[in-house]
Amino acid sequence: MKPLDGGKNEAAKAPAAAPVAAETAAxxxxxxxxxxxxxxxxxxxxxxxxxxxxFDKFADCDFRVVKVKDCFAVPKSKKLLQFTLDDGTGTDRxxxxxxxAYYDPEDLIGKTCVAIVNLPPRKMMGIESCGMLxxxxxxxxxxxxxxxxxxxxHIPAGAKLC
Numbered sequence: 291m292k293p294l295d296g297g298k299n300e301a302a303k304a305p306a307a308a309p310v311a312a313e314t315a316a317x318x319x320x321x322x323x324x325x326x327x328x329x330x331x332x333x334x335x336x337x338x339x340x341x342x343x344x345f346d347k348f349a350d351c352d353f354r355v356v357k358v359k360d361c362f363a364v365p366k367s368k369k370l371l372q373f374t375l376d377d378g379t380g381t382d383r384x385x386x387x388x389x390x391a392y393y394d395p396e397d398l399i400g401k402t403c404v405a406i407v408n409l410p411p412r413k414m415m416g417i418e419s420c421g422m423l424x425x426x427x428x429x430x431x432x433x434x435x436x437x438x439x440x441x442x443x444h445i446p447a448g449a450k451l452c
Contacts, residue, residue: 334429352408353424353451354378355441356385361395367415371395373423377407378448386419392436402441404451 356375359382364370369388377383385405404424411418427436 332431336429350408351406354405354407355445355447355449355451356383356403356405356407356423357447358398358401358403361398363390363395364415364417370415371398372417373398375403375405375421376447377405377421378446383407383420384418385421385423386414386417387423387425387438389423389425389436389438393438398438400443401438402443402445402447404439404441 354377356377358373359376360374361371364372364386367390369390370386371388371390371393373385373387375383375385383405405421406424407421409421411420413419424439425436426439427434429435
């Protein structure tokens with residue numbers, strides 16, 4: 291069908307469409323980044339445990355998201371980092387972790403991690419540690435690698451893992 295106004299309406303619509311095209315052109319373009327290729331050919335994973343953990347005992351562990359408020363090396367310790375964590379309760383939680391060889395403390399401040407928060411307090415180097423941060427470890431050749439489990443920063447402190 292032919293427009294009644296003889297196509298004049300098409301010309302009138304063109305200027306209105308131009309700003310929309312300009313807005314679209316000004317919108318930021320999102321780049322797609324190819325995932326990093328990782329060579330796992332020299333990775334050794336320790337065998338899985340053959341003993342089973344009772345489901346009820348595992349379910350008793352309270353896994354929570356924590357935010358690292360502060361982190362520093364424990365004086366006189368070769369292995370320990372001391373973390374001050376926000377666990378969502380409003381009270382700071384202190385956890386010591388033996389990951390000093392793998393991380394610089396200042397790089398961990400502000401990170402979102404996973405901790406078991408209902409373990410009984412345990413003194414290490416005279417400091418009471420109230421929980422355990424979760425890490426993953428494996429061997430690459432003769433070298434032990436450790437990765438602190440870090441989560442998306444959008445997850446709030448205190449969120450329960452389920």
